[in-house]
Amino acid sequence: MRRILFAPVLAxxxxxxxxxxxxxxxxxxxxxxxxxxxxxxxxMLLRRFxxxxxxxxxxxxxxxxxxxxxxxxxEMGARAVVQIGLETAISVMPEASLIEVxxxxxxxxxxxxxxxxxxxxxxxxxxxxxxRPGWNLVTLTTRQRHRVDCSTAATYELWxxxxxxxxxxLIGTHDAGLQSLTDLASLVxxxxxxxxxxxxxxxxxxxxxxxxxxxxxxxxxxxLGFNEPVVDVAHTTGSGPGLDVIMGPRGQLAALGAGxxxxxxxxxxxxxxxxxxxxxxxxxxxxxAASQAVGILERLPAQxxxxxxxxxxxxxxxxxxxxxxxxxxxxxxxxxLYETRFQVRFPSDFFPSDVGRVAIRLSGAxxxxxxxxxxxxxxxxxxVAGALALGxxxxxxxxxxxxxxxxxxxxxxxxxxxIEAQLVHPDDAVCLPSVMxxxxxxxxxxxxxxxxxxxxPRIARVPRLxxxxxxxxxx
Numbered sequence: 001m002r003r004i005l006f007a008p009v010l011a012x013x014x015x016x017x018x019x020x021x022x023x024x025x026x027x028x029x030x031x032x033x034x035x036x037x038x039x040x041x042x043x044m045l046l047r048r049f050x051x052x053x054x055x056x057x058x059x060x061x062x063x064x065x066x067x068x069x070x071x072x073x074x075e076m077g078a079r080a081v082v083q084i085g086l087e088t089a090i091s092v093m094p095e096a097s098l099i100e101v102x103x104x105x106x107x108x109x110x111x112x113x114x115x116x117x118x119x120x121x122x123x124x125x126x127x128x129x130x131x132r133p134g135w136n137l138v139t140l141t142t143r144q145r146h147r148v149d150c151s152t153a154a155t156y157e158l159w160x161x162x163x164x165x166x167x168x169x170l171i172g173t174h175d176a177g178l179q180s181l182t183d184l185a186s187l188v189x190x191x192x193x194x195x196x197x198x199x200x201x202x203x204x205x206x207x208x209x210x211x212x213x214x215x216x217x218x219x220x221x222x223x224l225g226f227n228e229p230v231v232d233v234a235h236t237t238g239s240g241p242g243l244d245v246i247m248g249p250r251g252q253l254a255a256l257g258a259g260x261x262x263x264x265x266x267x268x269x270x271x272x273x274x275x276x277x278x279x280x281x282x283x284x285x286x287x288x289a290a291s292q293a294v295g296i297l298e299r300l301p302a303q304x305x306x307x308x309x310x311x312x313x314x315x316x317x318x319x320x321x322x323x324x325x326x327x328x329x330x331x332x333x334x335x336x337l338y339e340t341r342f343q344v345r346f347p348s349d350f351f352p353s354d355v356g357r358v359a360i361r362l363s364g365a366x367x368x369x370x371x372x373x374x375x376x377x378x379x380x381x382x383x384v385a386g387a388l389a390l391g392x393x394x395x396x397x398x399x400x401x402x403x404x405x406x407x408x409x410x411x412x413x414x415x416x417x418x419i420e421a422q423l424v425h426p427d428d429a430v431c432l433p434s435v436m437x438x439x440x441x442x443x444x445x446x447x448x449x450x451x452x453x454x455x456x457p458r459i460a461r462v463p464r465l466x467x468x469x470x471x472x473x474x475x
Contacts, residue, residue, distance in 0.1 A: 045275050046083065047186065048168035048241075049138070050227065052193040056162030058099075058142045061155050061335035065140045065162070066327060068225065069169050070185040073133040078172035080126040082108065082138055085166030087119045091157045096145040096437050099160065103130050104137055105327075113144060113160055121166060135185075135225075138169065139327070145335065150431035152422055155337040164193035178269045178278065181300060185224040188241040188276045195226040196242030199233045202252045212290045213247045216282065219297040220245070241276040247293075249285040265289040267296055312343040312414060317455045324447035334439035336428060338421040343414050344451065349458045350412045356454040358407060360417070361400040362388070364445040368395035371424040379418040380409040390421065390443075400450075407456050417451070 049056075049067045058065060082101050092115035100110040101124045109124030144158040168188075178184065189195050197220070199213040210233070220243070221229050237244040237257035246258045253261050258281045262268035265288075268281045284290035313321050326342040360378055372391040379385060386403035390396075423442040 043173050043275075044079070044081075044170045045173045045188070046166075046168045046170055048164065048189045048191075048193065049162075050189045050193055050195065050225075051162060051164050051167065053161070053164055055193070056164060056167070057159060058140065058144075058162065059156070059159040060339045061144055061158060061337055062331075062333060062339060063142045063144075063160075064327075064340065067138045067140070069136045069138055070225070071131055071133060071136055071171070072179065072183050072186055074179065075171060075173070076131050076133060078131075079170075080131055080172070081123050081170040082126060083121060083123045083166065083168060083170050084140070085119060085121050085163035086160050087117065087163070088113045088115045088144075088160045089158060090115045090117045091146055091149075091154070092160070093145045093147045093433075093436060096143075098143055100141045100143075102137075102139040102141070104132065105139070106130055113142065115147070119163060123170070126169075145436050148431065150336065150428040150436070152336045152424055152428075155335070164189070165191040173275050177275075178271050181267070181269060181280075181297070182224070184220065184243065184269060184278055184280065187224070187226070187243055187278055190230070190241050195221075195229040196238065196240070197221065197226065197229045197231045198238045198242060198244050199231070200237055200244050200246040200248075200256050201233065201235065202248040202256060203235055205248070206287065208287045209247065209284070209290055212284075212287065212294050213245060216245055216247070216280075216294050216297055219294070219300070220280070223297070223300050237277075237279070239277070243278045243280065245280045245282070247282040247284055247290060250283045253281060253283060265292040267293050312345050314345045314347065315451070315453045316347070317453060320450050320452040322447060323445070323449045326451075328445075328447055328449075330447045331445060332441040333421075333423075333443045333445075334441050336423055336425075336442075338423060338443050338445070339418065340445075341416055341418040343416055345414055346410055346412050346456075347458065348412050349460075350410070351457040351459050352408045352411055353457055354406050354408050356407045356456055357404040358410070358454070359452040360386070360403045360405060360449075361452060362403065362419075362445065362449045363399045363401070364443070364449070365397040366390045366395055366421075366423070366444070367440065367442045368393060369425060370395070370442065371426065374422055374424050376419065376421045378403045378405065379416075379420070380405055381411065381416055382418075383409060385409050390423070407454075419445070421445075 047069060051067055082103060092113050094112050094114045097113040098110050099113055101108050103126050108126055111122045142160055146154045146158060187195055197217050199217055201210060201213055217231060246253060246256050248256055250261055250264060259270045259279055260268050260281060262281055262283045264283050264285060266283060270279045282290060282293040284293060313325060328340060328342060370390055374390040376388040376390055377384060385405040388401060388403065421443050
C-alpha cells in the first residue's frame, strides 16, 4: 500500500460552525445521515488532536500551542476532559516549570513539568458550559527553566514533547452518530496525528470516476480542515480511525463495504461502533450521477471557522490586527530567551512582491542592565525579517516601534510570524536556584502590538485547488 500526503494548500478552506446549519441549502433527497452502526450505550472516546510529532514539540522557556477540536451539536451535554501525553527533557527544573491548559480561552488547569525523561499523562476536566458546537480551541502554554544552566544556549535544551497518540479531548459519546456532512470534521486522526482518507472504488472504475472520487476527497479535506491528510485508493474499506469515501453503482456498494446504500446520485454518511471510522457513500452508476453527488460537496460553505478559532485572521489590504486578536496576552517574561509565534493568512489571490511593506508595530519594555548583544528578532516563514536592539543600559519603554517586512516575505494562505528576544544579563553567570525560582521581569510585550498591512497586488485568477496534487493508486 502506498500512501501520499495532499499538499498543505488544503488547509486554506477549513469548515466550521453548527453542523445542522451547514447542511442548509442541500436537497434533502440527496443527503442521508444515520446513527452509528451498533453503537455502544456510552463510552469515552479520545478525539485525538490533529497534531503531528513535530508540531507538538514545545521548546524553549516559553511556548504556546493552539489546537482546534470539532464538536457536534449533540455532544454539548457530554463530559469532556483534556488529556495530554507528554515527555519533558531531564534538563527542565520541575519547581520552576509548568504547563497551563486553556479551553476556549478559559484556564482549566495547570501541571508541573517533571523532567524525568519518562512519558506521563495529565488530564483536566472541561467545566460545563465551555463546550460549543463546531470548532473549539485547546491552548497549551509552557514555562520551562533549566536546572543548572542560565545561559541563552541552554534554553535550547528545554523541551516538552506532546504525544499525538495519547493527547486529545476525551468526550462522552452517547449521541445518535453523524447528523450532517460537517459532522465529518469530528473525524479522529491516526496515532501520528494525521487524518486517513481512503477512496473506495470498484475494480475497473473509469478514469472519470477516479477523478471525481479524488475531487470529492479534495473538497472534504479543504472544507473539513484535514491538513495534510494521508490518502490512498483501494477496492475495500479501511480499518482504524479514518474516512472511507465509497463511490460506485448501487448494486456494488455493499460489496465495497458500504454500511448503507443511498439513492442514485445521493450521499449518505455513517460512523461505526467505535466512532472512529466514518463512511461517506456515493451511489453513482456513471459519471453523471457521481458529478451530481460531488456537486453537493462543492456547495458546502467554507466558513473559515477553524482558522478563526486558531486566531489566524485574514489580512486584507489596508487592515491591521492586534496581538490580542492573534491570541497573545500582554506577558511579563523573566527568562533569557523569549519566543512566541502566530499565524496570519493572506488571500489565495495575494501576489507577493516588493512593492510594499508590512509594519509590525511593537509596544512593551525591557529591563535595565541587559548586555549589549541583547536583541529582538522578527522572522516570517522562517526567514529573518527585522531586528531591534535591546541593549540600553537603563532599559527602555517602547511604543509602536516598527519593524518593516517586505510583502515578498509572505505568501498566499497561512504564514508563520515568530518573535524572539535574547535577554542576556550578567547575573546569568551565577545561576543560583533561588534566582531561577524568583527572577525579576526582563521583558514585556503588550497585546496592543499590531500587524499593519498596506495595499498589495492580487492576481487575476485563483489557481485550482487540485493543481499540483499527486495520487498513487493501490496496485
